[in-house]
Amino acid sequence: MTYSTLRLCQGRAAFEAVPIPRRSLDLRRLRERLERDGVPVVDARVMLIARFEREVTIGRDGRILVKSGDASEAARLFDRVRSLVES
Amino acid sequence: MARGVMLMSGGIDSPVSLHYLLRQGHEMVAVHMDNRPFTDDSPMAKVLDHLQILRERYQQKIPLYVLPHGPTQIALMRKTDRHVGCILCRRFMWRSAERIAEREGATFLATGEALGQVASQTLSNMRSATAAVGMPVVRPLIGFDKQEIEAVAREIGTYAISTRPGLCCQAVPDRPATRSSLVQILHEEERIEVDDILDEVLRHAVIL
Numbered sequence: 151m152t153y154s155t156l157r158l159c160q161g162r163a164a165f166e167a168v169p170i171p172r173r174s175l176d177l178r179r180l181r182e183r184l185e186r187d188g189v190p191v192v193d194a195r196v197m198l199i200a201r202f203e204r205e206v207t208i209g210r211d212g213r214i215l216v217k218s219g220d221a222s223e224a225a226r227l228f229d230r231v232r233s234l235v236e237s
Numbered sequence: 238m239a240r241g242v243m244l245m246s247g248g249i250d251s252p253v254s255l256h257y258l259l260r261q262g263h264e265m266v267a268v269h270m271d272n273r274p275f276t277d278d279s280p281m282a283k284v285l286d287h288l289q290i291l292r293e294r295y296q297q298k299i300p301l302y303v304l305p306h307g308p309t310q311i312a313l314m315r316k317t318d319r320h321v322g323c324i325l326c327r328r329f330m331w332r333s334a335e336r337i338a339e340r341e342g343a344t345f346l347a348t349g350e351a352l353g354q355v356a357s358q359t360l361s362n363m364r365s366a367t368a369a370v371g372m373p374v375v376r377p378l379i380g381f382d383k384q385e386i387e388a389v390a391r392e393i394g395t396y397a398i399s400t401r402p403g404l405c406c407q408a409v410p411d412r413p414a415t416r417s418s419l420v421q422i423l424h425e426e427e428r429i430e431v432d433d434i435l436d437e438v439l440r441h442a443v444i445l
Contacts, residue, residue, distance in 0.1 A: 157248055162402035163277055191308075194314040197407070199274045207407050217277050219402055 156228055165224035169212035175235065177210055183234050205232055211212060238264040241345040242338040244330055245269045247280030250349030250378055252287040252395040253386050257377040258347055259295040266341045267299055268334045270306035272406055279403035286398045301445045302337050310408045311432055317425045319410040324417050325425060327366035335370040336439050347375040365417045366369050
């Protein structure tokens with residue numbers, strides 16, 4: 151899957167990546183994968199909030215938002231989530 | 238002067254609105270709806286810093302009630318139409334503020350809303366939101382434009398706090414409704430247990 155560049159969101163407290171084109175994720179399956187990996191998840195139906203060392207929001211449309219203002223930390227967590235999404 | 242409850246978000250507008258009410262001599266109580274995990278820790282820290290400035294300036298205690306709002310957002314996202322999510326969210330904020338007002342012996346509710354700034358701040362949405370409560374709602378900034386509000390925020394020292402890094406609400410849908418009918422809103426609310434949710438919110442209130 152192709153994503154837009156991981157970019158600092160307007161509030162400067164998070165980085166966001168958007169898939170191009172937008173796609174619909176199976177959040178239930180993703181939630182199961184995350185929980186199998188021991189990652190606590192809040193399931194809000196239209197998005198998951200996964201509690202890694204930082205919280206990561208994964209939208210049903212594939213959008214990934216990492217709650218960190220640190221670019222390298224955000225990139226590392228993005229890669230981890232992306233591998234789960236694509237597995 | 239009256240006793241009122243002010244909804245504080247951590248943004249630019251609410252401390253300015255509170256400043257005007259305090260300047261008029263009203264005795265105020267603050268309420269912050271804690272929107273984690275749909276935001277981060279920053280709004281709460283900003284509200285605490287805003288209140289510190291205004292407490293010192295007006296020599297008022299201004300108790301702060303912090304109420305959990307994340308579980309409410311989850312219930313709304315799971316069970317109701319996302320399109321009107323912002324209005325349903327606001328209705329819970331108003332109801333929570335009204336419960337605190339009853340507890341505190343306050344007679345009015347207040348907010349930093351100005352017309353047309355964001356999706357929830359159209360006239361029809363404001364009406365749909367505040368129809369959830371019976372108490373008078375005061376909006377000192379209703380006719381202000383953003384630059385005017387920012388100028389006052391700079392003058393009273395709250396602007397730099399409001400503009401620190403922070404996460405916007407992630408529960409906002411892609412296309413929030415800008416016009417809403419109360420009939421539709423009430424229909425959506427039938428899908429959730431409003432009183433149970435509200436009781437739970439109030440049970441977890443923390444005073445700072």
